[in-house]
Amino acid sequence: MNTTSQARSSEKTPRWVLFLWSVVAIIVVSWVSTPMANAYHHDHGTDRLHNRYIHYTTTGGQGVNDEDYCVQSFTTRMTFATALARVKRTLTELSPRWDGTGNYRIDLYAKGSQCSDYGTVNETTRTEYIPGIEYQYRVRNNNADISACGADNVSCVTHHPAVKESGAAHGHFEAEISFLDVDNILSNTESVWQAHINHETGHIIGLRDPGSHETTKTCTASIMHIPWYCGVQGYTNSYPSTGDFNSVVHIMDNTD
Amino acid sequence: MLVRAFTRKTLTHIGAMAIVLSLAYSYIVTRPAKAELNMETNLMVSTRDRFRVCFQAESGVSAAAKEKLVGSMNKLRSQRTADWEWADLGRNVPVLEQGCPGASFPPNATAGAAAIGRGRTTAPGPHRTTIFVVSDATADAMWGPKANADIIPYELMCFSHECASVTSGLVVRESFLDQPDFLDPWLSISVGMAAKNLPQLEPGFK
Numbered sequence: 001m002n003t004t005s006q007a008r009s010s011e012k013t014p015r016w017v018l019f020l021w022s023v024v025a026i027i028v029v030s031w032v033s034t035p036m037a038n039a040y041h042h043d044h045g046t047d048r049l050h051n052r053y054i055h056y057t058t059t060g061g062q063g064v065n066d067e068d069y070c071v072q073s074f075t076t077r078m079t080f081a082t083a084l085a086r087v088k089r090t091l092t093e094l095s096p097r098w099d100g101t102g103n104y105r106i107d108l109y110a111k112g113s114q115c116s117d118y119g120t121v122n123e124t125t126r127t128e129y130i131p132g133i134e135y136q137y138r139v140r141n142n143n144a145d146i147s148a149c150g151a152d153n154v155s156c157v158t159h160h161p162a163v164k165e166s167g168a169a170h171g172h173f174e175a176e177i178s179f180l181d182v183d184n185i186l187s188n189t190e191s192v193w194q195a196h197i198n199h200e201t202g203h204i205i206g207l208r209d210p211g212s213h214e215t216t217k218t219c220t221a222s223i224m225h226i227p228w229y230c231g232v233q234g235y236t237n238s239y240p241s242t243g244d245f246n247s248v249v250h251i252m253d254n255t256d
Numbered sequence: 257m258l259v260r261a262f263t264r265k266t267l268t269h270i271g272a273m274a275i276v277l278s279l280a281y282s283y284i285v286t287r288p289a290k291a292e293l294n295m296e297t298n299l300m301v302s303t304r305d306r307f308r309v310c311f312q313a314e315s316g317v318s319a320a321a322k323e324k325l326v327g328s329m330n331k332l333r334s335q336r337t338a339d340w341e342w343a344d345l346g347r348n349v350p351v352l353e354q355g356c357p358g359a360s361f362p363p364n365a366t367a368g369a370a371a372i373g374r375g376r377t378t379a380p381g382p383h384r385t386t387i388f389v390v391s392d393a394t395a396d397a398m399w400g401p402k403a404n405a406d407i408i409p410y411e412l413m414c415f416s417h418e419c420a421s422v423t424s425g426l427v428v429r430e431s432f433l434d435q436p437d438f439l440d441p442w443l444s445i446s447v448g449m450a451a452k453n454l455p456q457l458e459p460g461f462k
Binding site: 119162 | 419445
């Protein structure tokens with residue numbers, strides 16, 4: 001290496017080159033981290049995955065905009081009568097309860113027979129949708145084979161099928177199925193099964209688990225933030241909180 | 257001259273910047289779009305740009321079944337044009353594409369199948385609706401003689417312990433394709449239009 005080239009290699013990089021590198025770095029990071037413009041719409045979390053009838057009400061008794069639910073027991077460990085009694089007591093008898101929320105836009109009515117009497121519900125073939133029934137509660141021994149649950153001793157909800165009716169600001173769901181693990185609702189202590197049924201019903205009407213749509217998990221007072229998710233910070237009441245009712249009304253009103 | 261204006265080192269920096277920028281650009285134009293649930297539209301998934309339907313018939317089902325389905329789609333669109341367009345289904349009836357990728361057909365008694373298609377996924381396919389026509393014998397074996405159709409999740413996107421069906425699977429017995437009840441509620445709901453003709457069940461109670 002001669003003296004001239006030694007001098008060149010020891011030259012300091014000009015400041016404007018360093019500046020250009022920082023501009024390049026910013027451009028690359030913004031390109032790579034930004035989703036493609038036509039491929040991304042942020043899901044509004046609590047405001048979107050819900051039964052569509054929560055937006056509407058029927059005046060003067062039971063009507064087409066009210067929510068009918070049925071119960072089915074697929075296990076010998078809990079009779080249909082017990083399962084129905086526990087779901088019904090949670091939804092329409094104990095207070096505070098979801099029924100009546102938003103000036104009865106949530107207006108729940110039980111069906112007297114098992115879900116299979118209204119459709120071809122069968123645990124094996126998984127026949128899913130029953131026209132005219134908005135919520136199904138299916139009590140099972142083990143939900144590990146259900147996509148949303150994925151493990152034993154877990155209850156979960158499937159939203160299905162989706163619709164977008166004229167005038168609606170967004171799509172939502174014609175019906176929901178809550179898969180209740182029998183071990184979650186078998187206790188003789190009322191508050192235990194009440195909490196599980198209220199939590200799963202919270203999913204049906206638009207509430208999410210902590211951390212499922214937020215960047216950080218929050219554990220505010222909510223039936224969705226039970227100790228199973230939030231540990232010692234978890235919500236220990238077995239019924240929806242004031243904040244839960246406010247959230248659901250917010251969803252009903254499309255005020256995001 | 258350029259060499260005089262910039263040292264060799266500076267030129268190397270500029271060349272390296274150009275390479276980095278071109279690599280980054282080629283990455284963003286070739287990467288697969290990430291699918292996001294999008295409830296603002298009835299297409300439901302951010303990677304779908306139009307309403308697409310696939311169709312599959314059990315062997316033994318008449319070739320006329322597909323024509324009947326197309327006829328039913330046309331009737332649904334013409335009878336409820338405003339609802340059709342509001343549901344983001346486009347101006348025209350879509351082509352029924354032959355064959356549904358990943359179908360578990362007919363939806364048999366496989367344990368664990370909570371869906372007739374791919375089930376839980378983070379990358380749903382392009383079809384918003386899948387339609388399966390089964391023979392009457394198969395329908396009887398699946399449902400008994402009373403039921404004519406069902407809507408089962410085909411693909412699901414999941415968040416913690418809840419899943420949203422983003423692709424509907426309509427399973428229908430062949431002899432039901434001509435019936436008015438097929439059009440509404442079954443076909444209408446499977447494409448994402450609210451039903452106008454839900455059955456009147458016995459009253460519920462509080």
